[in-house]
Amino acid sequence: MRAAYFVEPDADRPAEAIRVGDIDPAEPPPGWVEVDVRAGALNMHDIWALRGATRGAGTRPHVIGSDAAGSCEGRDVVVYPVVPREPDGKVVEHATLLPDAGHGVLAERVAVPAGHLVPKPGHLSWSEAACLPTAWLTAYRMLFTKARVEPGHVVLVQGAGGGVATAAIGLATAAGATVVVTSRSPEKRERALALGAAAAIDSGARVPQLADVVVETVGPATFEHSTRSTRAGGTIVVCGGTSGFAAQLDLARLFAREITVHGSTMGTLAEFEALVAFVAAHRVRPAVDSTADLAGVGAQAARMLAGTAFGKLCVSLS
Ligand SMILES: NC(=O)c1ccc[n+]([C@@H]2O[C@H](COP(=O)([O-])OP(=O)(O)OC[C@H]3O[C@@H](n4cnc5c(N)ncnc54)[C@H](OP(=O)(O)O)[C@@H]3O)[C@@H](O)[C@H]2O)c1
Structure with a gap:
């Protein structure tokens, strides 16, 4: 499957560490499900990971990204990105993100804990939904x-x-x-x-x-x-x-x-469910600066580093 990943971090030129290509999907652990990702979004956390400054899971190549919206077993969903434990069952510290416990989510298909899927608000595009996590x-x-x-x-x-x-x-x-x-x-x-x-x-x-x-x-x-x-x-x-x-x-x-x-750091699953319900009830729409395809992830990261974006830098995987 196609994914955005890095093999070696680059402290000075993090956007240039990004590679896009095929990687072998990991087998989902028990209790995890696979999501066909339709869109993702970048965060400063991805820049820190590309610099080699996050704890990281140590996997190489390492798929980046914490934010994803997609389809799972016929449901349109957004993914709660905080993991309470690693795939092998080890409990991790509060607010550990998916890419710090295993692969990130900027890939065509990702494995996530089954309980971490929240219905996507119907009024949002895939890119807008990917801004939420x-x-x-x-x-x-x-x-x-x-x-x-x-x-x-x-x-x-x-x-x-x-x-x-x-x-x-x-x-x-x-x-x-x-x-x-x-x-x-x-x-x-x-x-x-x-x-x-x-x-x-x-x-x-x-x-x-x-x-x-x-x-x-x-x-x-x-x-x-x-x-x-x-x-x-x-x-x-x-x-x-x-x-x-x-x-x-x-x-x-x-x-x-x-x-x-x-x-303040990230939020609980209950807060994520409350956020998504709030966004749906008030029909709030996230500001999307731009959406690139997977090949454009490096350019999106460079735009984040330049500080010129207004709103989220998104990636389409449709
Ligand atoms: N703790 C958590 O759970 C968590 C979660 C998400 C993000 N974060 C952190 O929160 C921070 C913001 O994240 P983000 O994704 O919102 O970042 P971002 O989208 O890259 O935000 C950058 C904004 O910072 C402002 N800025 C940057 N340098 C500035 C300067 N020298 N003077 C004045 N304003 C400056 C800019 O505002 P203007 O250009 O409009 O002036 C720019 O719009 C990051 O440090 C990130 O790591 C933490």
């Missing part, structure tokens, strides 16, 4: 489990064009929050407004109103602005750091305003 699940947990966003809350989303950021805009808007975004790019600010954001400002600019909740995925480049823009008693939720991991923290502002900072 990682970025959208992460945004869902950040907003609703960690920050307990409610209608009327002001939610500040840093780095408007990112996969998690665009998910946060869509989910928070559908939940009745007022969303303010930052972006370095005027074009991305315009597109965020079209997604439902109430205001879009330049990175680091003064916010129109202090936020109840800040969605932080960018890291050192925006973190000081995040603390500056949070109201007294407000919450900052952090799931990553596209610009790095060592941020300056103004402790005086943190304690004086009694700001709560949460870390």
Whole structure:
């Protein structure tokens, strides 16, 4: 079967480590089923894997990808990408992704735990559905489990064009929050407004109103602005750091305003089911930057590295 994989990671040129070709499908372990993948999506996690910076399963060649939507025994499904245990039954740590426990999912056919399939919302294309497993699940947990966003809350989303950021805009808007975004790019600010954001400002600019909740995925480049823009008693939720991991923290502002900072990673199967139900009920549509075929995965990864995408970088396997 055809798949996107790497044989040797490349710390300096990760997109160039990607190969596309035939690999032997693995036999599904007991309790796992096979999914015919129709679309996948890329995440920063794939870049870290291509750099050799993730734990990884050590398989070579190693199929990349955490996000997939496809068909299984006549059902259209999206795949919950977190594994509680490896195929041999060994329990793994919280939030281990499929490509860190075995092969990833950017392949024509993949084996996944049978209980990890959730019906695909009918209003979504295959590419849109493939956005849900990682970025959208992460945004869902950040907003609703960690920050307990409610209608009327002001939610500040840093780095408007990112996969998690665009998910946060869509989910928070559908939940009745007022969303303010930052972006370095005027074009991305315009597109965020079209997604439902109430205001879009330049990175680091003064916010129109202090936020109840800040969605932080960018890291050192925006973190000081995040603390500056949070109201007294407000919450900052952090799931990553596209610009790095060592941020300056103004402790005086943190304690004086009694700001709560949460870390957040992926989500539970119950949260994934709730996310998919929320997306179906509110007819939310993920922002897809572009969809390439399998041969274009390297170019999609290069676009992610360039930071120019707005929304998810998808891959069609139909
Ligand atoms: N913990 C988890 O479970 C989890 C899950 C998913 C992702 N993550 C992490 O979350 C982070 C975001 O992931 P993603 O997939 O959303 O990434 P992405 O799509 O690549 O997001 C990139 C965004 O970051 C902003 N950005 C990058 N460098 C910046 C800089 N120097 N200054 C200001 N903004 C900058 C850009 O915003 P503008 O161009 O609009 O300014 C860009 O749109 C990554 O670190 C990823 O590893 C974690």
